[in-house]
Amino acid sequence: MKVVQRSSFHSSQVIPISELDFVSKLLNRKWGLHSPATPIQQISISSSSSGKKQGLNKFSFLNNTSPHLGDEEMFKRKQDSFFYILRDDLLHPLVNGNKARKLDALLPLLQDHQVTDLVTCGGCQSAHTAAVAVSCAERGIRSHLLLRGEQPEVLTGYNLVSTMYGNVEYVPRSRYANREEMLRTHADLVAGEDGSVLWAKDIVEDVDVARMDDFSRSKTSRRKVLIVNEGAGDVLALLGMFRLVNYLSQDHLLGKQRPVKFVVDAGTGTTSVGLGVAAMSLGLPWEINAVMLADTVENYKRHENRLIAEFTSQFLTSSFCNRLDMIKWIDRQQPRKFGKVLEGEVKMCQRIAQETGVLVDPMYTLAAWETATELAQLEKSSIVVMLHTGGTLGMFGLAQRYKSFFTNLKD
Template structure:
């Protein structure tokens, strides 16, 4: 069974006002634009996309409590089983919460090398770069950044050159996403003192490549205000610069300027608790905005991995403001996402005792591969919520 991300969904049934019509969700964002909700949603989705097939499989994970400890690590009291072909849509209501379980959206199957939510973000961003004649992309991330690796692979597949600024020193042995980044992109390791000022670092590196430079934020906004000449959105293109000169696009860490708007996974009337791990927090905010736009009874909870709750709330406000500026939608706003600490707090990037074993347990029992830095935290929270919601509560979905 697959969840189909609808690029041009039927929107005639949407209510006029851009707000949630469900009593279980407070309308955190209320648009006061004269344009209809239908026009707003059509404008968001009516663009060129990258993924040939955006279908996503959804698996159903059942959680069993163990009487005796059989595993070590954070999931030592649980075992799991996977149903890869569950009933979805409105039929999900036929299943009763007689056993703890949660659903998992398998975006990790979208691409063999590009992490699932990164594939969704780049699905909309890279066509913008191509449409505006970009030749190079500059971005940054940690040494094992899934975002940097995703940009490198996706750019290489489309004939674009990726320049990756990775925090810290080059490891003696290249592994994981660091190895992928090196194979597909041009990697530069940046001292942490310089990396601390990301905006200045990205701008300086883009300038050193020699060519016209523009930030993705500006490109995104220009794509909705200038439909006649894509060339004019790059600076210096009209002042005698060679037509074949490089056109460099700066992409923020984590591609934190894209919004994913998924459609109905488990039925439009089914209350869901969506669980997501949060690096930059972009995916969580995108899900929150998507639920609000479509009037879905979803509660989005994000496990904070790389910042404080104040930092994530600030990022949420920035992303909402960016969306509304691009689409000319005035808003009032508060929290769309429930930000929570991970079950086992620690410094981002460190792996603590038992986490590798927990990932091994999940892989062997369900066939789902999670990692100790990101997705294990979301799996732990989904497991916890599934226990709380087994008595007829909301369905839990890990994205």
């Protein structure tokens, strides 16, 4: 495993105890999810007797769907090779994984501020736009989804979900490259002459109160339009991670004292930053292994710094650290251009599903599974925990692009 940005947790970077009441304030709010709970399962790893196999092919997996948790129980068996998996893919039939977590704090605010329309963007098979479309429809809010590229010949997967629940428009890649201008222009069009437009980062409580009052209480505005960045890459998305980490840190689950190596696939990187901010704020000796899939380490760090700056200005009364030393931005075991699937990866997803009942996809969650498996072989002093970020409906879109890989599943 190649570590691009190696770092470690330092207790001196924990927020002072006088600041810890802000955690309670963050958590004392309305949420989109009824509960922060998620199924936790244990994946045992066995090595193959054949020395010729490479990568994941040299392992077999077994799933314990009801493992014993809690500090003592978890470490009593650490001599075995295994990792825990948080089954966030099971949170909702269509809105699950980190998409549900990133919308957890935002959705109640849409209703509190009487938002009528939401504008966001994503790729053709974006799980984010599908999650937004379904969540908005459930709340009587119109969603406007700007999808990159051309409409596929057959609508399937997340593209089909976005189309069924929201208002989809396909945007040329040249125009999509300037996302901020694209989103703002479309939001203005939706709002019309007497409507109002706001970005998600501005809807946080206590920020620009006068502007928020005008947005929420205006009787003349026919439409109140909110813009959400691609992948919900806004500071509000971090709060859902806070809620999850706070839940997991209970003594009967992962606890607060034992070292944990978290593994998560990084698309925009927002989920990884949220986990890191939460772990640091709660003083947890956790390390976040973020498997980079879609960008360079420089851009991931830039996104991290922006989110931390926004989080500090909007939720803290004193300065927060300007970087998270427990986040490790690491390369995928077999780096490639984002969106590319390699020979044998779909077959591996099939084998994992058949052996464990866990469906991973070759673009995102398989990368996290690879890293979790590797860390589980190496780690004896820490427990390894993988966050399943969902995204499995994206397999339908991949089946259109990589027909031969899926046809071979019958062999």
